[in-house]
Amino acid sequence: MGNVEKKGGIYFAKTPEMLNALIQEPLFPLLQSLYPTPEVGIARIDGAGEERSAYRFVPKKHGVLNAIADAILTQQPYAIKGWFLTRHNPLVTVADPQKMRTAMASLDLIVVNDIYMSDTAMMADVVLPESTYLERDESIHLHHGLVPSYTMRNRALTPLHRTRSLHEIVRSLADALGFSHAYPWKTMQELRAYQAKGNSALLESLVKRGYVQATIPHLFLREEASARAFCERYAHVEPRHVLEMFERRRKTPSGKIELFCAHIEKAFEGYGVPCAVDMDVQQNYPYTLISGKSAIHTNGHTQNVPYLHALMSDNPLWMHPSTAKAHGLRQNDTCYIENEIGKEKVKVFLTEGIRPDTLFLYMGFGRQTPLLPKIDRKGSSASKLLPLKTAPVCGAMITNTGVRIVRA
Helix, strand or coil: CCCECCCCCECCCCCHHHHHHHHCCCCCCCCCCCCCCCCCCCCCCCCCCCCCCCCCCCCCCCCCHHHHHHHHHHCCCCCCCEEEEECCCHHHHCCCHHHHHHHHHCCCEEEEEECCCCCCHHHCCEEEEECCCCCCCCCEEEECCCCCEEEECCCCCCCCCCCECHHHHHHHHHHHHCCHHHCCCCCHHHHHHHHCCCCHHHHHHHHHHCEEECCCCCCCCCCHHHHHHHHHHCCCCCHHHHHHHCCCCCCCCCCCCCCCCHHHHHHCCCCCCCCCCCCCCCCCCCEEEEEECCCCCCCCCCCCCHHHHHHCCCCCEEECHHHHHHCCCCCCCEEEEECCCCEEEEEEEECCCCCCCEEEEECCCCECCCCCCCCECCCCCHHHHCCCCECCCCCCECCCEEEEEEEC
C-alpha cells in the first residue's frame, strides 16, 4: 500500500548497527551481551524456532509458555525435573492453571525469584527474594525505534530485608555452581561497564538521567525529504545511499517484503497470508468470556498493594442488563460461569457497555496466595476457564472462551 518507511506508516527499527553502517562511523554505542548462550544440543521443550515443530515460526527468545504444562506431563521431548521461574506467575497468567498446578506438582524442584509470594511462589521449594524496582540497579537496555535510545534503572534506596537484584542472584548462583568463568563481571558497576564496552560518556549520562536518546533526525528510507535532512547532519552520506538501503535484501525467501508466505502456507494451510480466520471460541456455549487489564493494576502484580487495592479490590463480572434479566440476576448478585475447563463464582456488574452475548473479567484476581491476605481467594479468575490451547503459527495463548451462566 506504499506506507512502508513513510512518515505515518510502518518503519523498520533504526538500530545502532544499521546507522553506524550507513554513516560508516561507530557513532551509536553497541552493547555487549551479558549472559552466555551456549548451544546445548538438546531439543527445546516448546519446540520454538525448531524445524518440524508446531512452533517453528515462533522466535526462540519468546518461546511458547503455554506448551510447558503438556511437556512436563507427557515427559516429551524428555523428562523435566525442575523449573526456575523469575518474576513469573503462570498460575495466574496462563490458561488452565489447574493443569499447570498438576504439572508443577510433579516436578522434583521449583525455584522462584520474585518480589512477593505469588501463587507460583507458594508452590516453590526455594524462593529467592528479589529487590523491588525502587531498590535495584539494573543493566543498560537498548530500545529500537526511529532513533536508538538507551535506558538504565538506578535504585532510589538501599534494598530492604537482604533482597537482591536478578543480576546479583544469577551471579551468586553461577559462583556456587562453578560457572564463574562465564561471567566477566562481579558487581553491577562492572556489569554496566562491560555491557557499555567502557563507554564512559554513555554510562555517566545514564547514571545521571536514566535515559539517553540519539539526537538525529527521524529517518524514513522512502522519504526524500527525510533522507536529505539526515544527510545534512552527516554530510559525507549521500541521499541516494539512504534510499538504497530500503532496496537491500530482507530475511525472506524472496528478499522482499512478503504479504504471502509459502513456507507458512505449506505448514498451516490458509495462514500464508494475513486474513480473517473463522475461529469459534464459544464452542457451542451461549456466551463468550473475555478478559483484560485495568489502568489501576499492573497485570497480576499489584492487587495486594494497599493503595491500589483500595482503588480496586475486586473484579465483578461485566454483564449486559438483558443477559442478567434472562437469568433472573440483578446488580451485585452472585452466580457461576462454567465450561468443561472449570467453574468460577462471580459477582454481577450490570453495564450496557458490553454486548449481550459477551461477559468480561479483569485479570489478576481469584488467587491462591495466603501470604498476600488482601487478595487471597478474592474475586474471580478468567484463566481458570480458558483451555490450554495455542493459535497456529504464532503459538499465542487463546484468551477468549465459551461459558454458560448458572444461578448460585
